[in-house]
Amino acid sequence: MEPRIYLRFLVYLTISVAVSGKPTCKLKGKFNLNSFKMPGDVMIGGMFPIHYRVVSLNSSSNTSPQSSGCEGFNFRAFRWARTMIHAINEVNQNDSILPNIRLGYTIYDSCFTISKAVEGTLTYLTGQDEAVPNYRCGSGAPLAVLIGAGGSALSIATARILGLYYFPQVDYSASCSVLSDKFQFPSFIRTIPSDTFQSRAMAKLVVHFGWTWVGTIASDDDYGKYGIKSFKEEVEKAGVCISFSETIPKVYARQKIVRIVDTIERSTAKIIAVFSADIDLSSLIEEVLQRNISGRTWIASEAWINSALISKPEYSSLLGGTIGFAIQRADIRGLRNHLVQLDPRNSGEKLITEFWERAFDCMWPEHGVAVSRILDYKTADYNRTIADAKNRIHNISPLSQRFCTGTERLDQIDNTYADVSQLRLTYSVYKSVYTVAHALHNMYTCKTGEGPFVNGTCASIKNFQPWQLMYYLKNVRFKSLLGEEIYFDVNGDIDAVYDIINWQRTPNGYISYKVIGNYNGTAPPGQEMTVQNDSIIWNDDQITPPFSVCSESCQPGTRKGIRQGEPVCCFDCIPCADGEITNETDSRECIQCLEDYWSNANRDECIHKEIEYLGYNDALGITLIALSIFGACIAAAIATVFLVRRDTALVKANDRGLSFVLLFSLVICFLSSIIFVGQPVAWSCMTRQVLLAISFATCLSCVLSKAVNLMLKARAAKAKSPEGTEKKCIGPFQQRIIALIFVLCHACLCAAWLLIFPPYPDKNTLSQNIKIILECNEGSVAFLCCVLGYDALLAGICFIFAFIARKLPDNFNEAKFMTFALLVFFIVWISFVPAYLSTRGKYMVAVEMFAILASSFGLLACLYVPKCYIILLKPERNTEELVNGKTDANDKSAPPTSQSLTTSGISTACSTVTLNE
Known part of the structure; x- marks a missing residue:
């Protein structure tokens, strides 16, 4: 601006002020703010949401802008405003706080709207009844502080403006946490927690x-x-x-x-x-x-x-x-009396008359007119007065046709205004006033030279800057009505x-x-x-708390399975796998049990695995032991029969020595199965398979030596050469040598197994999850196969030789019984393989014992039952002639045929050594 123009503007402004006698700072012409006012030496501002909202107005650019009116009367906020007035009156009457200083107030209605709160703030700062930013055109008592504006959103808006000037603001209801930011809101403190x-x-x-x-x-x-x-x-x-x-x-x-x-x-x-x-x-x-x-x-x-x-x-x-x-909550002394003593007839304030209309459901014929003039109205103007009153009052519909008299009693109404049973925010308003009063008192009682400002200076209570009062507000400390100590932290909280x-x-x-x-x-x-x-x-x-979960808690034994695309509180309860547990609710992962432990049925505890082996107290074990002893006793009984009848033709013809060895080996076979029962230990693991294999090898070796001899007899019979038969047959000594050689070979194989890869007791935790199977680890599967394969090989050779000699025309052809015995042996052990592989634990041992017993009984029955039948039940057939085929078995008086003679000659020749043993 040019100097001349600027000078002219100042002259014009000075003349205008001189002529009018009052400031001329103007921005808009019409203004609408509801307020309470009382002069004093120091002025305290207040802002309360006495109405709920502003009235919607049609915006137009062809008329002067107007400030919106408010509607929806708030009795609770009106009580807050009256509480501020009550607290200021208490301070003014208290000589111990600010003696000789009278506090005044200016209270505006924020209408619970940011625009109204800002409008009131600017109005308060200018000192006029207009919102003129950046101007201070008023005069009179210094402005101390603003109490309000009644809500976080409103207080944030006002605090941003007041913070520009570092003007103190003490709020009673703005609890928003952002207001603790002193960078944004440097002059804001509050008496309500953040x-x-x-x-x-x-x-x-x-x-x-x-x-x-x-x-x-x-x-x-x-x-x-x-x-x-x-x-x-x-x-x-x-x-x-x-x-x-x-x-x-x-x-x-x-x-x-x-x-x-x-x-x-x-x-x-x-x-x-x-x-x-x-x-x-x-x-x-x-x-x-x-x-x-x-x-x-x-x-x-x-x-x-x-x-x-x-x-x-x-x-x-x-x-x-x-x-x-x-x-x-607090009980404020004298507040109820102050609230109910409100008299609208002498106040002349629009907020009080509106409050009265809403509280008593009546109408003032004209706001600001004394009640005594109501009766002077002419009857002709009655209807017009009612209509005008309705148009002036917002959000009062329907209104009673009854006029307010001003004599209604507030102590008889039942609304929020007069209810002092829950003074909480009201108490916060009360504390805010006393916070300002104590801060002003500390400033008022400051002694020169001891002040907090430069060179120990103090601020004057009659003329101070906002930032000076802000210092005292931040450092105030006093006891409240409830005895609590009121002070503010660095954030003003x-x-x-x-x-x-x-x-x-x-x-x-x-x-x-x-x-x-x-x-x-x-x-x-x-x-x-x-x-x-x-x-x-x-x-x-209800007396039990409600239940609010997206998914029920996962009980012990289950884990949480998160649902895709849903919050983590929404999940499925998935049972733990076998061998895993959870012992807490809402576990995210299951815990793996240790090797010797397993999960219980509920999957909430690891318990010791059941230890399993075929024990002596097991019914199955007892049965198999009984069968083993029974078989051994039968074999021993047959041996006794053979021993008693050792001089008979049938016993002599079957090589008594080999027969006794074979029976002894069968006894060992039966008894070896007993070693499979009981908890496996080192000696039992090393003994049972070896003893079984050697006993079977001995048995089969004896059968093999007999089968070789019978095969030679069969070949001689087929060749019909009696003179060469004696040379082709082998004697008892050679038979025993053959058996001994096969047994020794097998014994060497077993010895190598025991020396190189001996069997040992083992805990099998893999075959069955819930059990620990105590079993014998065979050390080497290859050696085991070799040992058992050797027995199978002997059995196979025996079967071939016996099968060849099955048609030998003796009255008592032992090759047939050997063939049947070996067939039973093969059937049993072939059936054993799938049965053994399909079972676990003690039943594997039981299957093996059953195979041992079945094959042993098969050999014993097929080889010796026919002989015992003749020896014990048909002794008349146990003669040299019948055994060697010299006469027909069914007709001893009949002469022998030529074929019979030929056969008899062969039989006699091959049996001579045996009979004369």
Whole structure:
């Protein structure tokens, strides 16, 4: 701007001020702010949401802009404003605080709207009834501090403006955690705890009752967004999942409200945490009531836990059992008398007259007109007066046709204004006033030279800068009405102490606030919260806490299986695999049992595996032992028969020595099976297979030597050469040598096995998961196959020789019985292989013992039962003639045929040595 033009502007401004006698700072012409005012030596500003919202106006650019009016009277906030006035009056009457200094006040209505809060802040700063930014055009008492503005979103807006000037702001209800940021809000302090502590307390409450599936609802402002964000962070640390997260619009929109309620109705979460002001929440609760959505437990933030707007009787069926946090309650001395002594006839203030109309459902014919003039109105003007009154009052419909007289008694009404039973935010307003008063008192009593400012200077109570008072506010410390010490930390916050409130239905359907615990943010970790669980009445008058989980807890024995695409709280409970356990609920992984342990049926404990072996006290073991002894006794009995009848023809013809050895080996076979019974030890493991193999080898070697001799007889008979038969037959000595050679070869093989890879006892934990099988490890499968294969080879050779000699024309042809005996032997052991491989544990041993016994009985029966039959039951046939085929077995008097003679000659020649042994 050019100097001349600038000079002209200053001259014009000076002349204008001189002519008008008052400042000329103007920005807009019409202004609409509801207020309370009282002059004083020091002025304290206040801002309260006395109305719920502003009136919607049609914007137009062809008329002068107007400040919006407000509607929806808030009795609770009106009580807060009157409490501030009461506290200031107490300070003015108290000689111990600010003696000779009178506090005044200017209180504005923020209408619970940011625009109104900003408008009031600018108006307060300018000192006029207009919002002119960056100007201070008023005069008079210094402006000390602003108390308000009544809500986090409003206070954030005002704090940003006041922070530009470092102008002190003490808030009574703005709990949003972002306000603790002194970089953004350097001049903001509050007498209500930060939501950081409330979010933490609500999270602890959720964890305390074991809820893991929670829905969240927040108002669409800084209070709701920051509060619910902190709550989510805290509960998610504890493993709680969020079922849904919705935001309530600040401006009513039915479609959005319906969508939120649809979400609540669909969700399986029974717990809903709400960070919202009661005004914003009321529209949502109305829709929930219309849908009759019950069975939900609501967790309330301090902004609506004791709100009369939400705790209406008609909501009690849905909201009964609500639990939440409230700041400390106090009884303020003299407050009720102050509230009920309000007289609208002498005040002349618009807010008071509007309050009176809403409280008593009446109308003032004209605002600002004395009550005494009501009767002077002419009857003709009556209807016009009523219509004008209706147009001036917002959101009062329907109004009674009755006029207000001013003589109505406030102590007889039953509304939130006169209810002093739950003074919580009201007490916070009270503390805010006393915080300012004590800070001003400390500044007032400062002594020159001892002050906190440059060179020890002090600030004058009559003329101080905002930043000077801010110093005293930050360092104030005093005892409150409840005896608590009030001071502020570096973030401008006080200690967090909450009461935990439970909404309980009374018999007449109303809601009572029951304190069931408390939370102290300064307590040691783990001791911050105490809850009296037995004192809580939940939704539907239940005394047991509700259950809210996405999935039931996984009991011991199962693990959590996460569902793809769903929160971690939604899972399936998967049983642990065999050999694995979980001994805690909601385990994520199963624990593998140690080698000698196995999981029980419930998969919640590792127990010792069952030790299994074929024991002596086992019924199966006892049976097999009995059969073994029985077989050995039969073999011994046959040997005794042979010994007693050793001189008979049949015994002599079968080589008595080999017969006794064969019987002895069979006895050993029977008895060797007993070693398979009992807990395996080193000696039994090394003995049983070797003893069995050698005994079988001995038996088969004896049979083989006999089979060789019979085969030679058969070949001689087939050649019909009696003179060469004697040369082709072998004698007893040669037969025994053959048997001995085969036995010694087998014994050497067994000895090598025992020396190189001896069998040893072993714990088999792999064959059966639930059992430890005590068995013998054979050391070397190759040696075992060789040992058993040797026996099989002997049996095969025996079978071939016996099969060749089966048609030898003797009256008693032993080759036939050998053939049958070996067939039984092969059938038994061939059947043994699949049976053995298909069994486990002690039954494998039992199968092997059964094979041993069956094959031994087969050999014994086929080889010796026919002989014993003749020896014991048919002794007349046990003669040399019949045994050697000299006469027909059926007709001893009949002469022999030529074929018979030939055969007899062969038989006689081959049997001579045997008979004369």
